[in-house]
Amino acid sequence: MGYDPMFAVRRAAEAVAEAAKDVAGGHAAWDRPTDAVNSLEQMEKLTVALADLLRQQADALPGLTADPQAGDAAKLVSEAAATAAKLVEQIRKAGGTARSVR
Incomplete structure (x- = not known):
């Protein structure tokens, strides 16, 4: 492990x-628009990793305990992962638009 x-x-x-x-x-x-774009790119990477980690946690949670609420908790974590994935797409769109800012 x-x-x-x-x-x-x-x-x-x-x-x-x-x-x-x-x-x-x-x-x-x-200091510059380029710095903000670079920051958006890093936030996108962070959010991709967050969505992945949430999906993995949702998959793992029911196997960690016999508690009957684990399935409900896993479902909510899975929904959070889906929300994070939507945030990734929004950050990508923002980054694409921000790249054209001079």
């Missing part, structure tokens, strides 16, 4: 939360 991915997920969440806080607080900013 491998490692518990929760720790990697926690580090990623903390890093993204810190970046959002720094931008909101004026401690970080994009």
Whole structure:
């Protein structure tokens, strides 16, 4: 068995939360449209990974316990994965449009 991915997920969440806080607080900013596009590309990668991880978690959850609510929880996690996949598409569209901004 491998490692518990929760720790990697926690580090990623903390890093993204810190970046959002720094931008909101004026401690970080994009200097050029290209920087914003590059950031969108990285957020797309992050969201793709999130959708994949949510799908994997939905598949794994019922096998982790005999609790009858595990199936319901897995269904909700699967719905979250579908929502994340929709977000990926929206970020791609935004990135495509942002690339033409000079």
